[in-house]
Amino acid sequence: MGVMTQSPTLFARLRRLNRDRVAAFLMLLPSVILLAIFVYGFIGQTFYSSLTDWSGLAENPVVNFVGFENYNQLFTDLLNVRFRQDLVNTFFFTLFFLVGCLGMGLLLAVLLDQNVKGESIFRTIFLFPMALSFIVTGTIWRWLFNPRGGINVLPTVIGLEPLQIPWITDRTQIWQFNWQDLPKIIAIVIVVTLVWLAYRYWRQARRRAMLYTGGAAVLILLWVLLGGADAVQTTPIPETHGFNVAFVGIIIAATWQLSGYTMAMYLAGLRGIPHELREAARVDGASELQVYRYIILPLLRPITLSAVIVLGHISLKIFDLIFAMAGADNATTDVPGILMYLTAFRGNQFAKGAAIAIVMLVMVAVVIVPYLYTTLRSEHEL
């Protein structure tokens, strides 16, 4: 009897479930299709355009396939020196912006973690720039860094002499290097990293890992010493690049805007560390500084990594802030995001603009894809 009545309902329920499954899939489908077209389809189209010589505003332009010629020109052609300096700018901007945000964020979080009165007011003050548009931030700081006003005349408020810093208008370039030396420089950085890794594996008594990393370091070093790095084709003549000092103001503005983000992340992390852990260390005679150095900072390392990736990918595609602060035409503060905009949308050189965009995409993907992969995989393991 039981079987007789149950099986039809069970059958009905299963059918119901299947119908629901289909409904669920159909509800997700529009978003999947939209993103498939707008993200992957369009990236594909951009990549294809970057392999052509498409330029000009003609309705049906004659477009020829040229392979990787645009990329080749960006990295070696004399006329595209600006793009290479943009990459150098992005590197230094990212570096100092990350150092600034991590340092300020950690400092603010540690200060706020000391049981202070009015913590929420301080937190609100340090975090509010995050709510602003980069355009608003850029407009304000453009005024603050006006060479004949703003920050420069701040000392006069207390009777001192005004500063004479040119800020954004600065044309000096420091830490110059020859672009042709870049393969060598990169190879040496890799060798140093590998040696350091090998040393760590040696300390951990992981012989095999040590041999692999150490061996790789030796091979690359040999390649450099035998002139392999010098043989890599770069620019035909020596080409100087370096850190444009005009970026200092932009780095300050960007740090002002985004250090609250690292503060919030570090603060959340600090709150997650059990009090007993710190107490135990103090009982063992650790000073406050040692508690931070040996207990707290190591526990915050995963947060630092997340912050580096989120902020790093923001700085790799920075556009609005510099547009508002220095203008799109200020060559000393140029970055790939702005050059792409100028090349494609003002110069109508769509193929070259597309190639710059793809280089930007690759830089961001190198940072983001491993991050997404590891975070989502560890989520599934839980």
Added chain:
Amino acid sequence: MTRQQVSPRRVLIYVALILLAALYLLPVYMVLITAFKDPAQINLSTVWALPQPVDFQGFIEAINAFMPNLRNSALLVIPATLLSAIMGSMNGYVLSKWKFRGANVIFPLMLFGMFIPYQSILIPLFQFLRSIGLFGGIPGLILVHVVYGLPITTLIFRNYYAEVPTEMVEAAAIDGAGFFGIYRHIMFPISLPGFVVVIIWQFTQIWNEFLFAVTLTSTDAHPITVKLSELAGGEAVQWNLPMAGALLAALPTLAVYIFLGRYFIRGLLAGSVKG
């Protein structure tokens, strides 16, 4: 815990915090005093001085100049935010409670869309909008913000719904509720905090956005950010106008942040994927 006494260390902490807070508020002070100054008064020796007298003329001028763009921003932000929130909620529901084979592949592929530099899709997007007749106006920009908002709204709702016990969903299913019934009677009613987080986040992002706005709209459809950058970028600007404009452009998102800060921070931290 021990009673807190006034030690040199604590004094130092407060001094540091107050100095840093003053440093972070310095630009705000500058904006306020410059926005309410008579432009004739803005000169080298008095940049940091309070406006005397307070001059509302520039501010009123700025309101008049920015009004059409504030309107454009509002017309853009409201529908784009609501649409991307509703779609994100549905997606989050499917991806947390109705996982199908391949969902674990589709989700990261969707997420990747929120990290890409938008320059890498801008040229085809520009052509596409032109071909369907949506280039230059606000409806096209709404479409763009809805689509590129989907990854983050989906992510926030998926993490939010993942906290809902599966037993609750199963119990409702046994009571005969189907896919839509469960959403309407269980998921949607408890979604309010999730919607607040997502709406605040999207509102802030879309209001503040610049790249799409500057490349995909024509002059009469320019949102506030584009207008502000034009005004501040011109030669020989009277600085009270851009400062008043910056204030106007910042006020809506600042108000949201100050009154709903808790939800704002939740959206912020969700951006680092793990939620």
